[in-house]
Amino acid sequence: MDATFSLEVLDKAPYVTVCFTRPDCTPYGVPLSLARIDDKTFYFHCALEGDKLDCIAANPTVALSAVTKCVPTVGPKDGSFTLQYKSAMAVGKAEMVTDRNEKIEALRAICQRFLPKHMDAFEDAIARSLERTAVVKITLTEPPTGKRKQYDKDGEEMKGRSGKSNV
Numbered sequence: 001m002d003a004t005f006s007l008e009v010l011d012k013a014p015y016v017t018v019c020f021t022r023p024d025c026t027p028y029g030v031p032l033s034l035a036r037i038d039d040k041t042f043y044f045h046c047a048l049e050g051d052k053l054d055c056i057a058a059n060p061t062v063a064l065s066a067v068t069k070c071v072p073t074v075g076p077k078d079g080s081f082t083l084q085y086k087s088a089m090a091v092g093k094a095e096m097v098t099d100r101n102e103k104i105e106a107l108r109a110i111c112q113r114f115l116p117k118h119m120d121a122f123e124d125a126i127a128r129s130l131e132r133t134a135v136v137k138i139t140l141t142e143p144p145t146g147k148r149k150q151y152d153k154d155g156e157e158m159k160g161r162s163g164k165s166n167v
Contacts, residue, residue, distance in 0.1 A: 006146035009088035013066035020055030040140035043106035076155030090144035
């Protein structure tokens with residue numbers, strides 16, 4: 001599937017697993033709440049120290065993975081046991097956000113995505129916790145890719161056919 005489909009999956013997923021590489025070269029994957037501000041920029045927040053930041057310092061390359069509409073099903077034509085899903089993957093570079101204004105705007109984007117009905121409390125939350133919150137920016141280094149297994153209303157597998165995705 002194309003980048004538009006893939007970005008939609010990343011946007012709709014309740015969390016995105018971000019895979020880092022530890023300083024000892026072992027993998028470290030963790031589900032995170034990401035907010036996207038354009039076609040290649042994502043943000044997340046975390047503590048000021050910890051595994052994620054150690055990983056970024058050692059190797060800033062990260063991989064993102066998300067799945068939506070994951071439903072076990074019986075194939076409508078052949079009765080096979082299968083799984084319908086929509087998935088996306090992407091690769092990018094992670095970096096700490098040090099600019100105060102960018103940090104606030106990134107946190108605003110995260111709050112707007114996950115708590116849009118509580119934006120009236122945003123300024124107070126920033127005043128209380130900005131200095132003890134780290135913000136990480138992930139910039140995609142290549143277009144994201146996606147896959148899906150989904151059946152249309154006639155029971156035909158849609159595969160890569162275009163059409164409204166309803167991620």
